[in-house]
Amino acid sequence: MIITSNLSKKYNDTTVLHIENLEIPKGQSFGLVGNNGAGKTTYFSLLLDLIQPTTGHIKNNDVLVHESEDWKPFTSSFIDESFLIGYLTAEEYFYFIGELRGQNKADVDALVAQFADFFHGEILNQKKYLRDLSKGNQKKAGIVAALIGNPEVIILDEPFANLDPTTQIRLKSIIKNLAEKQGVTVLISSHDLLHVTDVCERIVVLEKGEVVKDLATSTETLKELEAHFAGSEAV
């Protein structure tokens, strides 16, 4: 589904990302972990064509991301609050995204209704603009908006941060469901090793812009990751 080859991003001679080759097959739940500055957000921004690659390219479903816009209809994402339109209510925001993705009001309502649990009564019918919601609630709205319109690829940057524990657990089941049952390719990044190993079939560790580990998740994975980030390689 997503093929990355020879991709690099440099800012004034400093390489912040360099991925020789990375293939993410369709329907995989893919986790990206790494310390601050490892290049996670850079990679996601390149995937969304928000920044320009210095060399190489990403192919999303055979579409060259930085040359064509044809990846947009089947790709959706929530990276940070700048993906929200602050002066809309959550409903209006969902409908707006829906309209962009060719969904009518009824479609959007039906989809959003499935997430009543996840919203915990704090998003819909609040008569509040998104800018007036708390960080966590903003994130909930943003994540659900990324699910509108049956995307085939969903990119979520740090989806667990700022969420309360209950919501984190609910989000995990949502993401699992997407990949396992609906065949959606889900890419998430996180600092929380436990969550990532729970949710993702495959975990890639980035360090200073390079892929240093590429693991198929098993019962050992969490320990291995913890050992890696603790600084000792002994397993």
Place this chain on the structure above:
Amino acid sequence: MIKHFIRLEWKQFFRASYFQKGIAIKILLVLAAIYFGAFAIGGGVAMFFIAEKAFPDLDPIVTINNFIIYWFLFEMVFRFFMQQLPVMNVKPLMTIPIKRNTVIHYLLGKTSVSFFNFLAIFLFLPFCVVLLVEGYAVLNVLCWFISIVFLTLSVNYLNFLINKNNTIFYIIAISLISLIGLEYYGIFAISKPIGVAFNALYNQPYLMIVPFMLVIGLYYVNFIYIRKGFYLDDAVSKKIKEVNATDLSWMDRFGNVAPFLKNDVKLIWRNARPKQVMMMSFLFLFYGLIFYTQDAYKEMPAFLAFASMFVTGGFLMSFGQLVPSWDSEYYKLLMSQNIPYRQYLESKWYLMVFAVSISFVLSIPYLYFGWKIFGMIAAGAIFNVGLNSFITLFGGALNRVPIELNVKAKAFSNTNGFNPTQMLIAMPKILLPIILFYIPYKFISFEAGLIAIALSGVLGIIFKNQIFTFIENIYQKGKYKTIAAFAEKS
């Protein structure tokens, strides 16, 4: 402490993205600055001799003193539209041990070195040099000059009060308008006593104390005013207003661009900054009154053509010039969503066309000035729809200043007051209607001039698709730069 502030300012200035502009624009700006500087200096020197020639039986200094009030009036208006109280990021300063007063003093002090104050110095310093060369008393000239500087600073501080406080604005505006009216209709000439006052200022050097007290007073009022507002109430305890959602589904008939149009309407309705711009643009409707009532302009229909364009183009220009910036807060979303750029731009265009149409309907009372004037307004409207709108959108592509939507342009918040690039882009908008009108008018007739203006607009509408493709390409090319600049929180 002040040293630290200056260092911060320096960094903020040179590290901001708008500074990394093309070298060409920088050169143009420097040239413009030199040009205006030279102009002012030359004007200052010439002033003495012009005054001498115009009123041979009066001492030039007396003549200048009689008219100097107009300079200050001009300066006030100029500043009102151009100058903003400089912005300083106070939030991080509030929790570290710096006296609040120090910050405010610094902010106010900083404004005394603004370009606007140097304008007066550029003009009056050469004039004073000429006075000295001509053998006027050194003490008087020196004190007079210092008085002028004090008065300029007074205007400086007065302007901030006017800008920040509506009550003061209305008081000053009403008293100015009534004084000018009284003068104009010959009921009471306020300029006479003012002239006398300025002459007294020259003749009695010790009177310098009066403008000095004025500056101190205005500075103090500003200080109190800012001090009162020096709390981040907005940021700490947000006032949350209940939403009254309006049903805009009737706009769905606009097809592809409907979602954007609906969004733009909400954008304008629910955010302080665009609302402010809309209110301001309403004032443009009355622009014609200034020009159509003056006999002087009857002989210069080219200027009327320019004014007529403004009557219907207020919203178009003030809203349109900030086109991608309005969406700066969520630009990344727009860029990664399933949106062709063209639809986005087209929806903005429809919005502007809509605004021009409404302004045009509202301008029907101008029929009072006759069909010729109204014809000009109509031609101006067509020009606005077909050409000006595109120039404005084109200009937007070069504008990468992020806007905080729900923050009014006020002290301590994100104002992007004076943006030179926008001035440069504004030039063709202003000059084009004049040129388009003037050439056919000179060689053929008044009507031919009108037709030329209207035709340019019609041509723009005919070639709409091609023009959109062109503009779209420019936006596309600047995409990454724009995203990066908008991500920069100023």
